[in-house]
Amino acid sequence: MTIEPSAPAASLPAPETAEITRFVFRTPSTSGVLQRARELLAAAPRELSESFEQAVRGAGLQA
Amino acid sequence: MPVKIVVTLHGIRTHGRWQKEVTPYLARHGLVPYHLDYGWFGVLSFLFPWTRARRVQWLRDELRDLADRTGARRVSVIAHSFGTWLALEALEAENGGLRYDRMVLTGSIVRRDFPWDAVIRRHGWVQAVRNERARGDHVVRLAAWFARLAGPVAPRAGASGADGFLAPPAQVRETLVAGGHSEVLNIANYDRWARFIAYPSLPPDHLRVVQTLVQQIRALAAAELDLDPALVRANVFVPEGGTLRMLRGAWDNMTHAPEHDIVLRFDHGSTGRAFRDGMPFSIRRKARSWTAGVLPGPQQARLHPRLQWVLSLPIGRLVTHDQVTVARDVVGVLNVDGLDTVPAMLQTPGDAALKALVFALWATTEKIRRSLALADTGEPLHDD
Numbered sequence: 075m076t077i078e079p080s081a082p083a084a085s086l087p088a089p090e091t092a093e094i095t096r097f098v099f100r101t102p103s104t105s106g107v108l109q110r111a112r113e114l115l116a117a118a119p120r121e122l123s124e125s126f127e128q129a130v131r132g133a134g135l136q137a
Numbered sequence: 138m139p140v141k142i143v144v145t146l147h148g149i150r151t152h153g154r155w156q157k158e159v160t161p162y163l164a165r166h167g168l169v170p171y172h173l174d175y176g177w178f179g180v181l182s183f184l185f186p187w188t189r190a191r192r193v194q195w196l197r198d199e200l201r202d203l204a205d206r207t208g209a210r211r212v213s214v215i216a217h218s219f220g221t222w223l224a225l226e227a228l229e230a231e232n233g234g235l236r237y238d239r240m241v242l243t244g245s246i247v248r249r250d251f252p253w254d255a256v257i258r259r260h261g262w263v264q265a266v267r268n269e270r271a272r273g274d275h276v277v278r279l280a281a282w283f284a285r286l287a288g289p290v291a292p293r294a295g296a297s298g299a300d301g302f303l304a305p306p307a308q309v310r311e312t313l314v315a316g317g318h319s320e321v322l323n324i325a326n327y328d329r330w331a332r333f334i335a336y337p338s339l340p341p342d343h344l345r346v347v348q349t350l351v352q353q354i355r356a357l358a359a360a361e362l363d364l365d366p367a368l369v370r371a372n373v374f375v376p377e378g379g380t381l382r383m384l385r386g387a388w389d390n391m392t393h394a395p396e397h398d399i400v401l402r403f404d405h406g407s408t409g410r411a412f413r414d415g416m417p418f419s420i421r422r423k424a425r426s427w428t429a430g431v432l433p434g435p436q437q438a439r440l441h442p443r444l445q446w447v448l449s450l451p452i453g454r455l456v457t458h459d460q461v462t463v464a465r466d467v468v469g470v471l472n473v474d475g476l477d478t479v480p481a482m483l484q485t486p487g488d489a490a491l492k493a494l495v496f497a498l499w500a501t502t503e504k505i506r507r508s509l510a511l512a513d514t515g516e517p518l519h520d521d
Contacts, residue, residue: 110493129503
């Protein structure tokens with residue numbers, strides 16, 4: 075999975091773009107994001123990693 | 138916190154013993170019951186339009202009086218049989234003068250093509266409905282049959298208590314019960330009705346799950362952003378009455394009490410945008426005050442004065458659409474935020490480590506989503 079650089083929301087009026095950022099996650103080509111996310115969840119409580127894997131499976135984002 | 142009033146309405150040929158039986162279940166969830174009794178109403182009275190109209194007017198008067206005396210802008214309703222018809226005839230007759238919060242319909246004789254989409258989504262006259270129906274309910278089929286045969290004097294009735302509503306919006310939840318017209322009044326389901334009406338107040342089983350995950354997500358964010366955990370907080374906003382409000386108890390380290398009552402529109406700040414668009418947003422303070430337009434003044438005044446940044450994660454079913462991962466059926470927003478300083482990582486939004494962290498935190502909200510979605514229907518926690 076690749077993820078585009080997080081981009082300022084284009085539709086937002088100018089004074090707000092300085093503060094607000096929208097995170098856009100693009101598929102399907104692979105990148106390190108899923109792997110990195112799993113790595114940082116490796117030491118996290120089991121509930122978090124289970125929740126993460128359920129969401130990833132539901133979204134069809136198997137690495 | 139304002140209390141929720143629950144009006145109960147019985148059906149024909151009964152005084153509604155179930156209304157008294159449901160009381161302790163409502164009380165357990167902090168709800169205030171208000172039982173209405175229009176006396177014994179026979180089948181013959183149901184057949185005549187003028188006797189039905191008198192009962193509709195009576196209910197409109199009762200509900201207006203209740204609103205005047207309590208100040209309640211909306212009441213919830215539990216109704217059975219003819220009571221379901223009365224409740225919705227009164228609602229339509231008031232044409233916006235009366236609004237319900239959540240409704241539990243049992244043995245409903247409301248017409249199957251009732252315009253829920255307009256009533257809920259366009260007008261906002263009702264927030265959500267739980268339609269407790271039974272395929273073996275022959276009484277509601279009889280009412281539908283009469284409505285078809287009796288022509289202009291017939292009530293606008295139908296077999297929604299047996300066959301459900303036609304093309305209802307997502308806010309109308311159909312629940313199938315085994316049995317017939319009396320079995321829908323099953324004491325085993327009273328706790329579910331109370332939970333449904335009490336939402337977004339969470340019962341203990343769901344609150345425990347959500348609290349635990351919120352605490353863990355906050356701790357993970359603090360560690361990965363290399364911040365003092367005491368300066369990182371987390372909270373959940375859920376939709377209520379066309380606005381977003383903080384879910385009581387589903388927070389961690391939220392010690393600034395005015396924030397608990399913040400009311401957001403769906404285009405307010407990072408929280409509103411995350412809810413509206415189904416994508417994560419972050420917002421960071423760049424000046425002494427937040428940029429005008431992010432939040433209206435009265436809501437900004439409630440913010441913790443040391444708040445510097447917010448990461449808003451929509452709580453919804455993650456799907457991939459047009460090669461972009463988005464949250465669908467969004468039930469709320471998890472905010473992780475911080476005081477005093479903006480972490481270095483948040484100041485470089487393209488940073489790969491930040492993107493991985495945001496995605497990890499976002500996806501770990503899945504179990505919160507499941508709990509909120511279940512709680513929203515009145516169902517207790519199920520084991521996976």
